[in-house]
Each structure stands twice: as structure tokens, then as C-alpha cells.
Amino acid sequence: MRWLRDLSFRWKLGVPVAVLTLILVVVAGLSMSLLGTFAHDARIYSGELMPGGSRVLEADRDLHQSLIAQRRALQAGNAQERKEQRAVQAENLTQARERVARAAELLGDPRAAKLAAQFDKEIDRWAEINSRVRSLVDDGRVDEAVQLASGDGAEQFDTARNQLDQMTGRVNDMAAELSAQVEADAVSSRITLTTALLIGLAVCVAILIVLPRSVLKPLQAMSARVEDLSSGEGDLTIRLANPARDEIGRLSDRIDDFLGTLNEMVSRAADTTKQLSSAAEELASTSRETQSNVDAQHDATDQVGTATNEMTATVQEVARNVGEAAESAGEATREANDMAATMERTVTTVEELARQLDRTGEGVSRLTADAEQIGTVLDVINAVAEQTNLLALNAAIEAARAGEHGRGFAVVAEEVxxxxxxxxDSTNEIRDIIERVQSGARESSQLMETGRQQSGETVTMVRGCGEQLETVTAGIQSISDMTSQIASAAEEQSSTIEEINRNITEISEISGRTATGAGQVSTASDELARLASELEGLMGRFRTG
Structure with missing residues (x-):
């Protein structure tokens, strides 16, 4: 099994996965083929056998309906009813022919097609007998027609219907054959799927047995070697020496190379550690001297920082006082500007008041003129009233002369x-009122003229105050500008002192950090010397040759 040991992990893992995938594809293909077969059989059953059988049954029903229509036509009491039944018979007979032809087409079976053709011939013979029956009935020979229909006609009808029975039997036979075929396909598919699954299971078992051994065994050997190396006396001369050419073998070779490099590095580190121990002791002594010098520098910078802080506080106080003076001057300027704006609005208001007084005076003048016109009209009305009074008096005198006939006229004259x-009287009262109105209007006109003159004087005075206020505002603005310049200079001086203070503070902080760093360096030097000694002891544990 050397070839399996040298096989890369890509193939060790890929081949089993590929085999399992192939088995899965085969099983899926067989399942799809089985489903396709079942679907095809189902389509045949639902698309051919069932519709074909239904058409045969419907044709048998139409044939019986045609027979019933024939008998009703024989029993019909009039020609109209006979004609209707014959039409029903012909329609049902035509439907029976069409349904049988459609059934043969759906079934697609030669025997069914032959039975359909024979059915068509038998129906033609029965139709010929029906034609003879109709002729006998039309000739009035009803008894002979009935005898022919119940004799040869009934026999021929049974012959035609026998073809339908045979087609029904053929449909049942085809359904039975299809069912048997489906069952056979199912058994064959079950056997095939079971075989494929058993093969896949066997492959999985083989993979579970072979693959872990080929992968875990070299890993366990490597782990044992590394554990011996880590828990031993530090013998860097030990090598893994794995002969395999796969990834684990190449990893073992790299670890062996690493151990060789580490052996060389540890040898050099042991020599360097001795030199480091000596240098660390010298560095600790130098760090202690540096820390003492830095502490003295830090104290000096702290004293300079304190003096700078006091100077900064004094300059900031001056800048604050100047700033407050500038704010007061600015506030006075704003108040003066507000007062000037108020005076300007006052001037505008007084001028508007003067214009209103002028318009009011004009209205009073028009009122006086209108009152004089009303007085003229009242004089006319008074003259008319006097003339009316004289006429009424003359009318009363004439009525008295007329005696009894002028009594009514006398009453009217008295009322007039x-x-x-x-x-x-009313005219006199109105005249008095108008005279008082005219008198008040003249007084109002005089008062308005006086008010207009006073408002003009007020405008002049307010404008004079505004000019004086502008002079004061200019002076305050000059003071504000000077205080702003002083404040700016103080702020610049304060900024400069603060910059100096920040630099001194930064120097102090740097000195502090330097002192701290020097202390840390001293401590680190001592620790480095200790670690160098400890590292020297640890390096002594490794065996490098």
C-alpha cells in the first residue's frame, strides 16, 4: 500500500468523495428513470386508457339513447313527435360513432381500432334496418315496422353493442397489462436501487476503514515524536524521518529542517546570551547615573515653570481688566446707538404728527366752510318758513271769511x-349749534397750528441732541478701539508667555518622563541581567551537538 501512503491528501479525500458522488448520481439517475417510467405509465393510464374507456361507455349510452328514440318514434301518435324522435335517434347514433372513433384514437391499439371499424360497419347495417322501419311507418305499416325493429333490428343492435363490450374488455386488458408493467418496473427499480445503495455502503465502510488509517497513523507518529521532543531534555538532534511523500511527509521534512535551523540558532543564542549578560550589568550602572542627572534637571525646570505661571497670571489679569473696559465701552456704544435710533424714530414720529396736524387742520377748515354753507341753507329754510307762516295766516283769514265752508281749510292752515x-325754531337751534361748531373748529385750528409749530421745534431739538450723541458715540468708539488694541496686545503677550510656559512644562514633563524612563531602564537593565542569566541556564538545557 506504498502508493496509498504517497498519495496526496487531495486525492485521498477527493477520490472517496468522487466515488460517493458517483454512487449518489447513479442512485439519483435510477430514481429519476423510475420516476420517469411511472410518470409515463401514469400518462398512459390517465391520458389514454381512462379517456378511451370513458368514450366507449359514453358511446354505449348514446347507442341505448338511439334505441329508445327509435321505440318512441314507433309509439308516437303524430308525425311531429315521430320526426323529433327520429332526429334524437340520428344525433345519438352520430355521437356514438364519433365517441368510438375517438376511443380507438386515444387507445392507439390495433385491436381496438379493428373493433371500432367493425362497430362502424354494424351500425351501418342497423341504420339501414332503421331506414326500412321508417319507410314502413311512413307507409302506415306500423305492425310490420315493429316486427322488423324487434326482430332483425334488435339482433343487429346487439351485434353492434357486442363490439362495444369487446372494446371495454380490451380497455380492461390494457389496464391490467399496464398495471403488471408498473409493478415489474417497481420491482426492478427496487432491486437496482438496493444494489446501488449496498455498493455505496460498502464503499463508505471501506473509506472509513482505509482513509483514517492512512491519514491518522502518520499524524500519530509525528505527534509522538514532537511530544518526545517537547518533554525531553531538549535534544535538537532528533529528526522525524517520515518516508511518506504526501503532505504529512513533506510537513515532517519541513519540521526536520526547522529543527536543524533551530539547533543552529540555539547554539548562537547561547553565545549571545553570555555577551548580553555582561552588557546588561554595564547598562544598569549607566542608567542609574542618568537617572540622577535627569532628576536634577527636572527640579530646575519645575522652578522656571512656577515663575512663568505667576507671570502668566499677572498678564491674564491685565488682559481681563482691559477686556472688561472694552466690553463697557462697547456696551456704552451700543446704548448710544440705540438712543440715536430712538431719537431718529422720535423725529420721524413727530414729523408724522405734524403732517397729521396739517391734515387735521385742513379737515377743520373744510368743516368750517361746510358749516357756513349749512348756515346759508338754514337762512333759506328760515325765509321759506316765514313765508309759509304768512301764507298760512292769510289762508286762515280767508277761511274765516268763508264761514262754515272754510272751516276745514282753516284747520289745515293752522297746522301749516x-x-x-x-x-x-329748529332752524334757529341748528344755527346756534353750527355757530358753536364753527367756534370750536376755529379754536381747534389755532391749537393745531400751535402744535405743528411746537412739533417742528421738537424735531429741531431732537436732531441737535442726535448730533451731540453722535459726537459722544464717536468718542466712546475711539476709547473702545484703544482698549481693544490694549487687550489684543495683552492677549498676544499672554499667548507668548503661555507658549513659553507650555514649552517649559513640556520640558519638565519630558524630564519627568526621562527620569521615569531612566528608572525603568535601570530596572529593565537589572531584569535583563537576570533574564540573561536565566536564558543562559535555559540554553544550557538544549543539546546541540
């Missing part, structure tokens, strides 16, 4: 005179 008097 009364209304004229009331009109004069």
Missing part, C-alpha cells in the same frame, strides 16, 4: 302755520 313755526 304750526309746522312753519316749528321749522323756524
Amino acid at each position: 302755520r304750526t309746522l312753519a313755526t316749528r321749522t323756524q
Whole structure:
């Protein structure tokens, strides 16, 4: 079995998988073939035998319906009924012929086709007898027609129907043959599948027996050699020496090469360890001196950092005070700007008020003019009322002269005179009211003119205050600019001092880290010396020659 030992793992694993795959493909192919056979038989049964048998049964039914229609035609009491039954008979007979022909076509069997042809001939003979029966009935010879139909006609009908019975029997025979064929195919397929499965099982058992031995045995040997190497006295001269040419054999060769390289490296490491032990002791002494110098430098940088921090705090305080002054100046500037805006809005409002007073004065003037026009109209109304009063008085005098006939006219004249008097009184009251309105309008016009003049003076004063406020704002802005420059200079100085402070702090931190590192180097040097001594002892455990 040397060839199996030297076979690569690709083939050791691939061949069994390929064999199992082949067996699986064979089993699947056989199963698909069996399913195809069953499907074909099922198609024959469902697509040929069942439809063909159904057509034969339907043809037998149509044949009986045709016979019943013939008998009803013989028993019909009038020509119309006889004609209808003959049509039914002909229709059913035609359907029977078509169904038998379709059944023979579906079955696809020569014997069934022969029976269908014979059925067609027998139906032709029965149709000929039916034609003779119809002729006898049409001639009025009903008894002879009945005798012919029940004699030769019935015998010929049975002969034709016998062909259908034979076709039904043929369908049953074909179904039995198909069932037997299906059962035989099933038995053959079971035998074939069982054989294939047994072969596959045998191959699996062989693979389970042979493959683990061919793979695990060299692995176990290699594991035992490596375990001996790791738990022994460190003999690096031991080799695995696996003769196999597979992946495990090549791995064993690489491990042997590694052991040879490791043997050489350990030999060199043993020599280097001795030199490292001496150098580690010298490094520990130098590290202790370096740590002492770094500690002194760290103390000096701490003192410089403290002084720089105090200077930074002083500059930051100055910058903070200047910043507050700049903020106060800015706040004053903003308030002055707000006040200027307020004054500007006040000027706008007062000017708008003056314009409103002008428009109101114009309205009062129009009101005065309208009141004067109303007074003129009232004078006209008053004159009309006086004239009406005189006319009413004259009418009353004339009515008194007329005596009894002018009494009604006198009453009307009295009412007119009364209304004229009331009109004069109302007109006088309206005139008084209009005079008061005119007087108030003139006073309002004078007050509005005075208010307009005062609003103009107010605008002038507010604008003067605005100009003074702009001067103050300019001064405050100048102060704010100077304080901003001072604050900027203080901030730059503070930034410079902070940069110096950061550099000193960084130097201090570096000194601290250097001191810590020096201490760590000293500790590491001591540890390195100890490890070098320990490594020297460990190297002594390996046997390199």
C-alpha cells in the first residue's frame, strides 16, 4: 500500500468523495428513470386508457339513447313527435360513432381500432334496418315496422353493442397489462436501487476503514515524536524521518529542517546570551547615573515653570481688566446707538404728527366752510318758513271769511302755520349749534397750528441732541478701539508667555518622563541581567551537538 501512503491528501479525500458522488448520481439517475417510467405509465393510464374507456361507455349510452328514440318514434301518435324522435335517434347514433372513433384514437391499439371499424360497419347495417322501419311507418305499416325493429333490428343492435363490450374488455386488458408493467418496473427499480445503495455502503465502510488509517497513523507518529521532543531534555538532534511523500511527509521534512535551523540558532543564542549578560550589568550602572542627572534637571525646570505661571497670571489679569473696559465701552456704544435710533424714530414720529396736524387742520377748515354753507341753507329754510307762516295766516283769514265752508281749510292752515313755526325754531337751534361748531373748529385750528409749530421745534431739538450723541458715540468708539488694541496686545503677550510656559512644562514633563524612563531602564537593565542569566541556564538545557 506504498502508493496509498504517497498519495496526496487531495486525492485521498477527493477520490472517496468522487466515488460517493458517483454512487449518489447513479442512485439519483435510477430514481429519476423510475420516476420517469411511472410518470409515463401514469400518462398512459390517465391520458389514454381512462379517456378511451370513458368514450366507449359514453358511446354505449348514446347507442341505448338511439334505441329508445327509435321505440318512441314507433309509439308516437303524430308525425311531429315521430320526426323529433327520429332526429334524437340520428344525433345519438352520430355521437356514438364519433365517441368510438375517438376511443380507438386515444387507445392507439390495433385491436381496438379493428373493433371500432367493425362497430362502424354494424351500425351501418342497423341504420339501414332503421331506414326500412321508417319507410314502413311512413307507409302506415306500423305492425310490420315493429316486427322488423324487434326482430332483425334488435339482433343487429346487439351485434353492434357486442363490439362495444369487446372494446371495454380490451380497455380492461390494457389496464391490467399496464398495471403488471408498473409493478415489474417497481420491482426492478427496487432491486437496482438496493444494489446501488449496498455498493455505496460498502464503499463508505471501506473509506472509513482505509482513509483514517492512512491519514491518522502518520499524524500519530509525528505527534509522538514532537511530544518526545517537547518533554525531553531538549535534544535538537532528533529528526522525524517520515518516508511518506504526501503532505504529512513533506510537513515532517519541513519540521526536520526547522529543527536543524533551530539547533543552529540555539547554539548562537547561547553565545549571545553570555555577551548580553555582561552588557546588561554595564547598562544598569549607566542608567542609574542618568537617572540622577535627569532628576536634577527636572527640579530646575519645575522652578522656571512656577515663575512663568505667576507671570502668566499677572498678564491674564491685565488682559481681563482691559477686556472688561472694552466690553463697557462697547456696551456704552451700543446704548448710544440705540438712543440715536430712538431719537431718529422720535423725529420721524413727530414729523408724522405734524403732517397729521396739517391734515387735521385742513379737515377743520373744510368743516368750517361746510358749516357756513349749512348756515346759508338754514337762512333759506328760515325765509321759506316765514313765508309759509304768512301764507298760512292769510289762508286762515280767508277761511274765516268763508264761514262754515272754510272751516276745514282753516284747520289745515293752522297746522301749516304750526309746522312753519316749528321749522323756524329748529332752524334757529341748528344755527346756534353750527355757530358753536364753527367756534370750536376755529379754536381747534389755532391749537393745531400751535402744535405743528411746537412739533417742528421738537424735531429741531431732537436732531441737535442726535448730533451731540453722535459726537459722544464717536468718542466712546475711539476709547473702545484703544482698549481693544490694549487687550489684543495683552492677549498676544499672554499667548507668548503661555507658549513659553507650555514649552517649559513640556520640558519638565519630558524630564519627568526621562527620569521615569531612566528608572525603568535601570530596572529593565537589572531584569535583563537576570533574564540573561536565566536564558543562559535555559540554553544550557538544549543539546546541540
